[in-house]
Amino acid sequence: MSKRRRVTPTGGPVVRRAGAAAAVLVLCSAGVLLGMSAGSAEAAEVSYATHCVPPAGIDPVDGTTKVEITAPATAKVGDTVDVVWKFTQPAAKNPDIIDLPANSVQPSGTLKASGAQTADIAMQGPRENPAIPKGGAMVLSDMKGTLKLTTVGEVKLTPDAYTVNAMSTDTKCTPTETVQPSATIQVSAGGGTGTKSATPTRSSSPTVTSSASGGTGQTDFTGKEVQIPYACKTPLGDKSATSPVQINAKKNGGSFDLTVQFKKSVMDSPAPIPKGSVKPSMDVVLGGADKGTVHVEGPTNAADIKTGDPIAIPDLTGTYKPGAGGKSTLSPGVLTVKALGTTTTCTPTKTEVSLTLDTSPQPGGASGGTSTSGGTSSSGGASSSGGSGSGGLAETGASDHGALKALGLVSGTAILLGGAVFTFLPGRRTR
Known part of the structure; x- marks a missing residue:
């Protein structure tokens, strides 16, 4: 055929x-x-x-x-x-x-x-x-x-x-x-x-492969995109959302400069947002040979966001100083979004490994302890791994039940970054 x-x-x-x-x-x-x-x-x-x-x-x-x-x-x-x-x-x-x-x-x-x-x-x-x-x-x-x-x-x-x-x-x-x-x-x-x-x-x-070999001379390492389900504590109550996240690394001496990317905008702005009022951060979870977390942060929004414009999470950056030698894994962890004096905290209900690195222990590195490297803190924590994620909706035929399910999935994507923004519209329903 x-x-x-x-x-x-x-x-x-x-x-x-x-x-x-x-x-x-x-x-x-x-x-x-x-x-x-x-x-x-x-x-x-x-x-x-x-x-x-x-x-x-x-x-x-x-x-x-x-x-x-x-x-x-x-x-x-x-x-x-x-x-x-x-x-x-x-x-x-x-x-x-x-x-x-x-x-x-x-x-x-x-x-x-x-x-x-x-x-x-x-x-x-x-x-x-x-x-x-x-x-x-x-x-x-x-x-x-x-x-x-x-x-x-x-x-x-x-x-x-x-x-x-x-x-x-x-x-x-x-x-x-x-x-x-x-x-x-x-x-x-x-x-x-x-x-x-x-x-x-x-x-x-x-x-x-997303495994980085320290002995090959490679300096740039691209992680895989993983789907992370988040449970969020927002100023207006508990919300949930799933977001595609990818962790990349660049070798810098014995350490690694990390970049965490959210692969899509999670919502449109329900109201005007002034510049410099939304700031995201995350604790990347270490596993495998190493233990702890690595704090990464993104910049505040550089420009005003108009009503209806997409709200995107910028790249989050930080430095990972290994505390152990071997294959160490990096997985998305707790995401925090601060906006106009409010805080939204999103915790993964499960996490997946985005990147694996061959590491060598560095003085003051992670390995379950607490250290600071380039303004980036590392502290104890745990990691779990899973498969890769990407996907979409399948044809099911039109039905009220199917429509409600799909609409629920889509509306969930409007929570992840937007949770802290919901305070703009007290008493009103956002999209």
Whole structure:
């Protein structure tokens, strides 16, 4: 059932003008790879049955995913190659419950390498999509990843499980049949050290693993995006919300400069907010070899926020000074938002590891004690780990029950940063 796609002399895909093609793009399927540049392998579209599990309260969906994967046709041992996953047909459409705003949907998944080399390649696409109406065709961005080639021979690339994140909710999609390879790389000897790109311009790609090895000379480490459910104590009572969070690190001597990113705006402002009045901070939880927490902070809002404008949590930064040697994990912890003299405290009901680092003990480091490094405190604490998170809503059909569940999930995203802002509207209901 697979069909081949023609490739232009420059390696770009020939666009098929089929009006019906857009209609088959749906929310639960996230399994198709995008074509690459000159020298790319001729990608074949693969189709496979898929079982998608949306957020709690919404029925699972069984559909068909269609994917194209593109990678360099040839490469050498030692090369790091870019691979692209393009969705030509996801497994379900946006349900008839809510409209999805532009840039609110993000796919991620796993690409399997087999043959001469076996590996799981982490794939992720940007949060880029047009506004998608209720019941409309789901549009998913192309996912990208990298693979370092280690063995001479034929390496086959096969799409596997993926997750779609929409409005801070996850839909996890898993193949229910054997999936055929979509692209093949012929790897020869040669000890290459460069990167073979599958596109004319290389965009930021997730690393194959979020584990940082201190002995490789690597200095920048990218964590994985994890979905963290928060229970928040706000000036107007208890609230709950789930937010995608990612922890990145940059080696600085024996320490690491941390950056914690919240991957989407959590609400629109219910009222005007003056500049310099909202300040977030977090205690990143250490685990594995090390113990404790690392305090990271973000700046206050630099400009006034108008009613209806999105409220975004800025990057939170701080310094992690290890107190133990080995593999240490970093997970999102307690988030605190101070606004206009009020405090909202959000505690994870569960946490997941975003980044793993190879660490060496430093004087005054964490390891369950209390220390200060670069204005950043470390103190005792505990950590728990979990799987990666990303996903979205699946089609369930319109029903009052399903609509209430979905609306509850969406409204929860308006709490995380906005809890402290609710004091602007006493006695009124916010959106």
